[in-house]
Amino acid sequence: MSSLAERLAAARRQAEQAAQGDNPAAPDQAAPGAGGPADGGTPGPDATPPGGGAQTGYAASAQANSGESDARRRQAPKTPETVVSRRRGGASEQERLDELKGYVHAELVKQLGPHLYAADVDQADLESRVRQVLADVLSRQERPISNADRTRITQEISDDILGYGPIEPFLRDADVTEVMVNGFDQIYLEKEGRLQPVKAQFSDEAHLRRTIDKIVSRIGRRVDESSPMVDARLPDGSRVNAVIPPLAIDGSCLTIRKFATDPLTVHNLIDFGSLSDKTADFLDACVRGRLNIIVSGGTGAGKTTTLNVLSSFIPNDERIVTIEDAAELQLKQDHVVRLESRPNNIEGKGAVTIRDLVRNSLRMRPDRVVVGEVRDASALDMLQAMNTGHDGSICTLHSNGPRDTLARMETMVLMAGMELPVRAIREQVASAVDLIVHQARFKDGSRRITHVTEVESMEGDVITLQDIFVYDHSAGFDHQGKALGGLIPTGLRPKFLEKMTHSNVTVDPLIFSRGGVR
16 A cells, blocks of 8 residues: 555646646746655645645646636726626625616616606606616626516616606505605505615615605705705695705615505495494485584594595585695696695795685685695684684694693684784684594504584683584403504584584584494
């Protein structure tokens, strides 16, 4: 049996022969000490152990081939396709696709140029041209792209160019009710009344700012350092609020409250448990009976949806004037005039407030005045409209309950600076407002009407209220935490039933019976 030294020497000789076969012109350049005992040397420190293969020859061959490959790459012409398709070792497939997406996006902007953002370009024609250029650029790539990756890249770039970037898929999702962007790398959604984070994000702060500018510029609004807050809307009526630095410390914030293309009806609210059949019939009669109604509740409680449903009860032969900060109401009647407030311009002039629009609406011969939200001194003008023959007006207001609704209305009237005595204001409120519909968002994410309350009259210095329907909390919750209660009648009949008869509207007395079905 041969010794270990002899086996090592044989392995080195095979490695040297292999190296000479790959490069015959190279002379024998054995390092000192690399020879075996037969050559009078000792095994070198870098000698390959038994079974380890001939490292020296193969390493030299690989280095030579690598040098030739580098030379060929340096001589070959560089095109955008080759730059994108050739990746360094260790780069992930996702990074390659991101680089490809960036190149395709840049090529698309270069080819279409100003047509992408021109106001007079037909949207359908623009979409067709964008998709045609996308298909052409992707087909020229040297490295193959799977159909799934091609479809994803096409969709993402189309969303960025034609829509609103990474949030566009959520705006198309009917189950998403709100999209909240807390900086370019953090996006939350509201589904079924609950918040959840998503992995999507914008490329950087500049990408998010471009998206905000695209939204607000389409309706003539602006957002910059001098005006860092803006309320806007999407073409489908969804409400948009944006705040940018320096007010938003951690980066621009974008909040979009979506509205369905087909607005919710009273039957949808009954199915959701927001109100009962009896309550729906009663509210229908109240609207047709020309009662002045305030829809109150907290943020996100569903006030605008309820206002939209109540407005749908207005007869089709009446002239309706709607007044909003951002047009959200979607009325189906034929005779609707929609007004929207306007902020000041870059010079600080030209602002048109809700109060200005309420005053102006009274000169437009309205049968109904519907105000999206009363939040300032416009409350005084709204009360005056209700008290001067414009019965049947409806508005919304932020509050924690029916009693708090009247207190907030009183406070906002004081904001007008008229220095009216508190008793005079309360008499105006008691005379103008007939009904308060209060709504709340529960812990399980559901939105429920909790009070349908009549505003009666003054007793001393206090406005008396009477609940007609209230939410029954005694049913508790199921094992999933969902509220099981519902609206039930209190058994009391409202005093404004006589006023409703003047409009030829009557109410079945059984609606107020406590023994009926919820």
